[in-house]
Amino acid sequence: MHPHPAAPKTTRANMLRRAIVGSGAVAAGAVVGAGIPDESFSDPSPAQDARILNFALQLEYLQARFYAEALRSAGLTGELHEFARVAGAHERAHVAFLEKHLGRRAKTAPPLRFGEAIRDPHRFAAAAVTLEDLAVAAYNGQGTNLTRPALAAAVEILSVEARHAAWVRDLVGKLPATRAQDPLWSATKATHKLMQTGFVEA
Amino acid sequence: MNERPSILDGLDPEGRVRESLLETLGIGRTELLLAALAGAATWTAGHASHAAGAGLTENDTRILRFDLQLEYLQATMYTQALRLGHLRPAVRDAARVVGAHEWAHAHALKTILGRRAVPPGFFDYHGVTEDERAFLRTAVAFEDLTAALLKYQAIRLDSRAVLAAAISLHSVEARHAAWLRRIAGVLPTLTAFDRPASQAKMRDLILSTHFVAEDPTTGARRAPGFTG
Numbered sequence: 001m002h003p004h005p006a007a008p009k010t011t012r013a014n015m016l017r018r019a020i021v022g023s024g025a026v027a028a029g030a031v032v033g034a035g036i037p038d039e040s041f042s043d044p045s046p047a048q049d050a051r052i053l054n055f056a057l058q059l060e061y062l063q064a065r066f067y068a069e070a071l072r073s074a075g076l077t078g079e080l081h082e083f084a085r086v087a088g089a090h091e092r093a094h095v096a097f098l099e100k101h102l103g104r105r106a107k108t109a110p111p112l113r114f115g116e117a118i119r120d121p122h123r124f125a126a127a128a129v130t131l132e133d134l135a136v137a138a139y140n141g142q143g144t145n146l147t148r149p150a151l152a153a154a155v156e157i158l159s160v161e162a163r164h165a166a167w168v169r170d171l172v173g174k175l176p177a178t179r180a181q182d183p184l185w186s187a188t189k190a191t192h193k194l195m196q197t198g199f200v201e202a
Numbered sequence: 203m204n205e206r207p208s209i210l211d212g213l214d215p216e217g218r219v220r221e222s223l224l225e226t227l228g229i230g231r232t233e234l235l236l237a238a239l240a241g242a243a244t245w246t247a248g249h250a251s252h253a254a255g256a257g258l259t260e261n262d263t264r265i266l267r268f269d270l271q272l273e274y275l276q277a278t279m280y281t282q283a284l285r286l287g288h289l290r291p292a293v294r295d296a297a298r299v300v301g302a303h304e305w306a307h308a309h310a311l312k313t314i315l316g317r318r319a320v321p322p323g324f325f326d327y328h329g330v331t332e333d334e335r336a337f338l339r340t341a342v343a344f345e346d347l348t349a350a351l352l353k354y355q356a357i358r359l360d361s362r363a364v365l366a367a368a369i370s371l372h373s374v375e376a377r378h379a380a381w382l383r384r385i386a387g388v389l390p391t392l393t394a395f396d397r398p399a400s401q402a403k404m405r406d407l408i409l410s411t412h413f414v415a416e417d418p419t420t421g422a423r424r425a426p427g428f429t430g
């Protein structure tokens with residue numbers, strides 16, 4: 001419930017991850033969230049911006065691929081189809097923006113596998129809720145770690161993720177906004193939650 | 203902020219938000235929501251005391267006072283629409299939850315500002331809260347613009363503790379906007395990037411609605427948050 005947990009030490013976080021997701025996944029997780037401070041109050045710098053925006057880029061790659069594949073194979077109809085089409089286009093635009101911004105520093109997409117989540121509309125919708133809420137909490141958690149120019153760009157992306165989250169939550173009958181304040185996840189927590197989806201291959 | 207079960211007492215003296223939450227969501231979900239609101243307020247207060255300890259800058263004070271008055275304006279609108287608006291169920295549910303959030307935001311901002319908080323203004327919604335379509339249209343305009351305003355302010359805040367609080371409100375306002383847009387029958391999103399909007403733009407919207415009324419006892423305007 002506490003949205004700003006005392007930052008766990010890296011070793012403790014690694015132990016936890018190893019216990020829950022297995023050491024193979026830890027390696028992949030370590031790549032996805034590499035080098036981002038857990039502390040929500042570490043001093044911003046352009047080098048830190050690049051690490052954080054690369055983390056954001058991994059999330060955007062994942063979402064863009066997820067919607068593209070779901071549109072082909074999940075049998076989406078009606079408003080759920082429209083949601084996937086609109087959100088997918090947004091995620092592609094976010095990928096393009098971050099790739100351009102990062103230039104040669106942009107990392108490539110992690111290996112992804114969506115399994116059952118792209119094979120039927122209900123599982124797709126449940127996974128979309130998880131991914132969009134995850135993106136909001138992950139971006140939110142890095143807000144204070146960014147320099148102002150990077151923050152200005154990140155908030156323009158993140159409120160679109162919040163709109164996606166609210167839209168798909170309402171579509172499946174969940175409250176679009178359950179709390180007065182959204183959580184701010186540390187990089188460790190965001191990476192852990194991301195690995196828990198099973199969409200990033202170890 | 204330790205009295206978790208009674209968190210809404212301070213926000214909702216007439217008990218309307220609590221009553222409507224209990225009515226709509228059932229005990230289980232209501233308790234969850236109340237706990238979430240209490241947790242959120244406690245957390246903000248924690249960050250707030252950090253900020254207050256260092257002393258809010260004039261700049262941050264000005265921004266937060268503006269936002270506090272804006273939250274009062276919106277929260278009161280939702281409360282009134284629930285009382286007067288004859289809302290269909292989907293609109294009523296949204297107004298209840300979003301309204302409760304705006305009261306919680308107001309409470310959080312008031313806590314951060316401490317003695318520098320502005321009192322709620324006098325608001326006259328000119329029938330908007332009695333007409334579902336007008337209410338929805340107005341609520342969408344305010345939620346979209348509030349999310350945009352918080353983006354504009356985020357990069358202008360001095361305190362990172364205050365920034366952390368503002369960030370956690372910002373995405374909730376975007377969720378509200380998407381939710382209400384869907385209910386109003388328009389696309390929940392705008393484009394791939396949500397742009398910022400200045401305080402001047404928000405002030406223009408507020409002035410165009412004439413929602414900020416004169417003090418009925420003195421005839422003076424009591425909305426200093428919008429004048430700075």
